Amino acid sequence: MKRVLLILLITTLLLGCSNKQQAQNKTYRIAVITMMQGGEFWGALKNGARSARSATGSVLEFLAPVNESDYEGQISAVQRAIDQQFDAIVLSPSHYTRLEDVVAKARSKGIKVVFADTSLMNVHPDFFITADYQAIGKAMAEHAFSHFAEGEPIKALVLGSMPNTSSMTAIVEALAANFAKKEGAEIVYATYSFTDEAIAKDITTSALASDPSINLIFALEEYTAHGVANALKENQQVHFIAFGTTQYEIQLLERGVIDALVVVNSFNLGYRAVMAAIDLLNGIKPIEKLVDFDLVTKESMFSEEHQRLLFQTLR
Amino acid sequence: MKSIRGPHSIKTILSIAIAVVSISFTLLVSAILFTQFSSTIRENATVSTREIVRQVNANLNYYTNDILTIAGYARDLAKQTNDLPRFEIEQRLRSIVDSRQDIVCLVLFNLEGEAVLSTSDAKLRSAKEIKDQTWFTRALGGEGNFYFTGPHVQQLFTSSYPWVITYSQQISYLNEGGETKYGLLAIDMNFWAVSELCQNARLGSTGYVYFIDNNGKIVYHPYQQLINSDLFNEDLDAVQEHIFGTFTNTFEGRERLVIVDTVNNARWRIVGVAYMDELMSGLDQYTTVMFLVLAFCIIITILLSRTVSAYISRPIRELERLMNSVERGDFSAPPTVGGNQEVAALSQTFALMVGRIRQLMDDIVESQEMKRKFELDALQAKINPHFLYNTLDSVVWMAEQNNTEGVITMITSLAKLFRISISKGRDIITLSEELEHVRNYLIIQQIRYRDKFEFSISMEAGMENLPTIKLIVQPIVENAIYHGIKYLQEMGHIDIKVFKRKPGAVVIEVRDNGVGMDEQKLSNILSYEGPHHKGGAGIGVRNVHQRIQLYYGSDYGLEISSELDEGTLVRLVIPEQAPIHPIKVASS
Numbered sequence: 001m002k003r004v005l006l007i008l009l010i011t012t013l014l015l016g017c018s019n020k021q022q023a024q025n026k027t028y029r030i031a032v033i034t035m036m037q038g039g040e041f042w043g044a045l046k047n048g049a050r051s052a053r054s055a056t057g058s059v060l061e062f063l064a065p066v067n068e069s070d071y072e073g074q075i076s077a078v079q080r081a082i083d084q085q086f087d088a089i090v091l092s093p094s095h096y097t098r099l100e101d102v103v104a105k106a107r108s109k110g111i112k113v114v115f116a117d118t119s120l121m122n123v124h125p126d127f128f129i130t131a132d133y134q135a136i137g138k139a140m141a142e143h144a145f146s147h148f149a150e151g152e153p154i155k156a157l158v159l160g161s162m163p164n165t166s167s168m169t170a171i172v173e174a175l176a177a178n179f180a181k182k183e184g185a186e187i188v189y190a191t192y193s194f195t196d197e198a199i200a201k202d203i204t205t206s207a208l209a210s211d212p213s214i215n216l217i218f219a220l221e222e223y224t225a226h227g228v229a230n231a232l233k234e235n236q237q238v239h240f241i242a243f244g245t246t247q248y249e250i251q252l253l254e255r256g257v258i259d260a261l262v263v264v265n266s267f268n269l270g271y272r273a274v275m276a277a278i279d280l281l282n283g284i285k286p287i288e289k290l291v292d293f294d295l296v297t298k299e300s301m302f303s304e305e306h307q308r309l310l311f312q313t314l315r
Numbered sequence: 316m317k318s319i320r321g322p323h324s325i326k327t328i329l330s331i332a333i334a335v336v337s338i339s340f341t342l343l344v345s346a347i348l349f350t351q352f353s354s355t356i357r358e359n360a361t362v363s364t365r366e367i368v369r370q371v372n373a374n375l376n377y378y379t380n381d382i383l384t385i386a387g388y389a390r391d392l393a394k395q396t397n398d399l400p401r402f403e404i405e406q407r408l409r410s411i412v413d414s415r416q417d418i419v420c421l422v423l424f425n426l427e428g429e430a431v432l433s434t435s436d437a438k439l440r441s442a443k444e445i446k447d448q449t450w451f452t453r454a455l456g457g458e459g460n461f462y463f464t465g466p467h468v469q470q471l472f473t474s475s476y477p478w479v480i481t482y483s484q485q486i487s488y489l490n491e492g493g494e495t496k497y498g499l500l501a502i503d504m505n506f507w508a509v510s511e512l513c514q515n516a517r518l519g520s521t522g523y524v525y526f527i528d529n530n531g532k533i534v535y536h537p538y539q540q541l542i543n544s545d546l547f548n549e550d551l552d553a554v555q556e557h558i559f560g561t562f563t564n565t566f567e568g569r570e571r572l573v574i575v576d577t578v579n580n581a582r583w584r585i586v587g588v589a590y591m592d593e594l595m596s597g598l599d600q601y602t603t604v605m606f607l608v609l610a611f612c613i614i615i616t617i618l619l620s621r622t623v624s625a626y627i628s629r630p631i632r633e634l635e636r637l638m639n640s641v642e643r644g645d646f647s648a649p650p651t652v653g654g655n656q657e658v659a660a661l662s663q664t665f666a667l668m669v670g671r672i673r674q675l676m677d678d679i680v681e682s683q684e685m686k687r688k689f690e691l692d693a694l695q696a697k698i699n700p701h702f703l704y705n706t707l708d709s710v711v712w713m714a715e716q717n718n719t720e721g722v723i724t725m726i727t728s729l730a731k732l733f734r735i736s737i738s739k740g741r742d743i744i745t746l747s748e749e750l751e752h753v754r755n756y757l758i759i760q761q762i763r764y765r766d767k768f769e770f771s772i773s774m775e776a777g778m779e780n781l782p783t784i785k786l787i788v789q790p791i792v793e794n795a796i797y798h799g800i801k802y803l804q805e806m807g808h809i810d811i812k813v814f815k816r817k818p819g820a821v822v823i824e825v826r827d828n829g830v831g832m833d834e835q836k837l838s839n840i841l842s843y844e845g846p847h848h849k850g851g852a853g854i855g856v857r858n859v860h861q862r863i864q865l866y867y868g869s870d871y872g873l874e875i876s877s878e879l880d881e882g883t884l885v886r887l888v889i890p891e892q893a894p895i896h897p898i899k900v901a902s903s
Contacts, residue, residue: 051540055521251474268544292544307468308543311476 028058028088028281030274031081035068035094035118035162036195040222040246041266044312045116048270049090056278061086068162068195071095078102081111088112088277090270095164096121112280116273117266118166127276131264131291133167137174140241143260143295144216145182147239154182155214157207158190159200159228161221168192171220188214193224200227208238215239222246229257241295245310253298263309264293325631329624330617337616345609353598360594361572364518365561368574368587371516371524378512379463379580382482382502385411385421386461389500393423393432393488401432401491409434417508419479422471423488424451424499431488431498437472445471454483454499461485463581465526465534466506478506510535518572519593529582531555554586563591630654634662646673687865702793709763725762728755738785738898742866745897746813746821747779753788753811760796768800768807775814780894781821784866790855791825791873791885799829799883819891820871828882837877856885863889 032049034042046062053060063080065073071094079102081089089111093099100123107113107126115125148154158175160168172190179185189207193200200219204227208214215238219225222244229252232238236256242249243262252258269291276286296306388411392404412418412434423432428442428451445451448470453462461484469479482502490496513524514537525536531551533539541547550566554575561574570591578585633652646669652662706729713721735752738744750772757770792809800807812824832840841860860873867890877883 048540051538057520247474247476250476254473265544267540268546271541271544271546302468302470304467305543308539311468311478312540 028056028278029084029086030058030060030088030090030277031077031084031086032060032062032090032270032274033074033077033081033092034062034064035074035092035165036070037062037064037066039068040244041264044245045092045266045270045273047312048267048272049274050270051267052271052274052278056275058274058278060274065094068094071098071164075099075102078106082106082109085109086111087281088114090114090116090273090277091125092117093120093165094118094162096166096169097164099123112277114273114277114280116269117264120166126280127286129269129273129276129291130167131269131293133170134174136262136264136293137171138178139293139295140171140218140260140262141175141178141182144218144239144241145185147259148215151184153213154179154185154216155211156185156187156216156218157204157214158187158218159203159220159224160190160192161195161224163192168220175218193221193227195221195223197223197227197230200224201231202227204228204231217241219243222249225249225258232257245312250301250310253296253301256298259297261296261310262293263296263306265291265309267312268292324628326624326628329627330620333620333623334617337620338613341609341612341616345605349602349605352601353595356595356598356601357591360589360591361561364522364572364587364589364594365574367516367518368524368576368585371513371587372576372578372585374512375509375585376579378509379482379578382418382504383580385418386482386484386500386502389421389423389432389502390484390486390488393486393498393500396489396491397493405432405434408432417505419469419477419503419505420471421500421502423486424501425490426455426497426499431490435472437475439471440473450481450483450501451499454485456485458485458487458497463583465528466510469503471501471503477503479503480506480509510537513537516587518587518589519596521593522587522589524585524587525549526578526583526585527551527554529584534583554584559584627655630658630662634658634665637662638665641669646676705763706759709759713762721762725759728758731755732759735898736786741898742784743782743895744785745780745895746774746783746823748897749783749785749788749823750774750811750813752786753792756789756792757809764796764801767803768796768809770809770811772811773813778813778815778821780897782892782895783821783823783889784862787859787863787887787889788823788825790859791887794856795825795827795829795883795885799827799831802830803828815891816888821889821891823887823889825885825887826882831879831881831883832877833879837875840875841873859887863887 032046034045036042042064049060049062052058061081063077065071065077067073074091074094075098078089078091078099082102082105089106091099091103091113093103093115096119100120103113103120103123103125107123112127113125115128115130117130119125119128119130144156145154156175156179158172160172162168176187176190179187188211191203193203200223204217208231217228217232217238217240219228219240219242222242225240225242225244226246226248228240228242229248232240234255234257240252240258241260241262242258243264245261245263249258249261253261272286272289272291279286294306294309296310300306301310389408392399392407396404408421412421420433420435422430422434422439424445425431428444428446430439433439439445449467450462450464453464454460461482464481464483466478466480468476469481480503482504484500486498486500487495488498513526513535516524518524523537526534528534531554533542533549533551536542536549538547538549542549548567550564550571550573553562553564553566554573557573557575559575559577561572563570563572565571572589572591572594574587574589576585576587577583630652631654633654637652651666652658706725710722710725710729713725732752732755735744735748735755738748754772757772761768761770788811792811795809796807800809808826808828810824810826812826814822814824816822840856856873856875863872871888871890874886874888875883
């Protein structure tokens, strides 16, 4: 009896100590897989992830293909994360069906998967953090309409980046829905640039040439916006609403080429995605909250709040 | 695993006592050490954190002094426009700015917002845009008035958006016309250069330093992005309450050490925040180690207390076991136990006692045996000397009568009697020898009592060599003659029969027709308790009975029945045993 008590005592003590140590010293390895390596949007996301790393002492590895359209490259990045037995993967899927298998595989291996920004059609992650792209679409449409007088015909060109991502689909849907409600407004043409500046420029040039009545362009991604801007030159006739926070875009905003910049707080996205992964690994339920976004105009760009949003990656 | 409740064993009491005392002591010492250590760690952590914050502040102070020096130099140059051409002044300023990566630009504006001197060739924004900016408006108000902005995006030049901290000061300068004018000197410093001063200061692992202005608004915060996104909250209220100094509070569930200090030159305050749990992480390690050591000590104490108590109590238990075995009657084991002094002494005394008891018991057994033997010997030897005397007297008397034949018979019988009596010292003789002995006795008595009685002796065939203890029949016969036949007027009869009785008994029956006995005499005759008449009837009979019982056990002995004036019947019952050889008798 005594002996049994003694053994119990020892094991409890030892377990107590080792548990405590585990909780303190456990550093999680998290793979952050964005759609591509460059870009302001992804840069800010990675900064957010780094900030979360500093706060928690976890180990991050950033994996991404060179180009957003290279979903194969992203699949192999996820596979690499599985092979290297990361504890969690933060992923922005660049194709809403092609990555399903590899994500399901990661989850089946017990790796926590957090989607940041975009999601998959049929495979669900452990957690999903995104901005409200439907609301963004609505806000973009409403802002665009404010530039036109009542009854004035609105003919829009919508240029997305990747056709098969959940975010693009959501914005395009929201734009279409809001245009359908607005009398005299129509989307003439909606297509995708595959994140290629040159393609975006060509599409814009030829679209404007074939239909000069186009008076509104939406560019749903920064490289696409650059292409559109290159095609527009100093053309102030066409209203232009773009995604992004690049220095070029900000200059265009100041010059009046771009009417409004849509800024999604991707720093926030990255920070919270990594935090959510760590929460999941610690068995805590992450906080459900949409990532904030804002429409920045030339007038509001230097307000304290927008300064921090717009110039977040510029130093 | 004894579940019986009751007095505890010495071992248990000792174990518990030792364990309780040692463990209490260990715990007490640990508690004292822990308290001491944790307060020391806390103190050290506070001191070192305060020192780090002070260091950051000193670095910042050094930096701002540097900027003020540059501003002073620029101010001096601005008054020398008469002596030096504008490009020369700009060149001198530019060389300073170029030598320092942290300074973005230095520009002197007139009060309308137009540049008078500039270290940058980039295209400036419109005067109106510049005049409206905070750093411009806040520095106005008198010569020497200066202002440090918080981090902001520079809005001096078109198409360029660096994050800067602006130092602005109202100064007087000589314009190209030689008039003294008021102007505004602006020095833009790279934000990263300043923030690096703070970021390198690590308080604990996730502690940080931030700045607030005199209105309590955050000027710089390393987690500004998170604060903007509502992912991080700063406890500004507490800092507003504590204008200066060090305090600890709990914010969002974590205990924080907050150090507030004023920043020279700028109207800022520096706030250092460290998390107590991180500062005290050394304590955690210490706690872990201490817990392990404590656990180890407790285990060792328990084991030790068990061992010691077992060592002390083992001899006592051993002694107890020995005592128990002695209690059960086993005196064979040597009752000595090793162990401590007291128990050894106790055990020795006990051993001595047991030894004495054993000796006494042996003595008793021995003396009992001796007594029995003496008794037997005495009983056997009890042939009445009167008989010998009377017999010899009769012989003498017969010799005087010249009754030669009678003398011969008498002496022969006497000789045979004695020979069987002696029987080479043996206790056991055959039945026929025993009967022979009786016969000779009866012959002698017949002669002595002048044919006052007759006798007959018969034995079943085949019983001749059966053993019996000797001289058991003669006393019975003697008794029959002296107490039965002697007082008879008519002819006496003594009949002796020997036969077997089931199961396994031999009966020697002596029947006389003497005066007999009444019931009381009969009941007294075999009992020890009865009144003993010296030389009276019954002593010989009782002796025989005792001898048979001593030798063969209480199943055997005498059976006597008697009736007054009818006679007495005595049956000697002995066990039937294997036949033995008779004593070799020398031919007569």
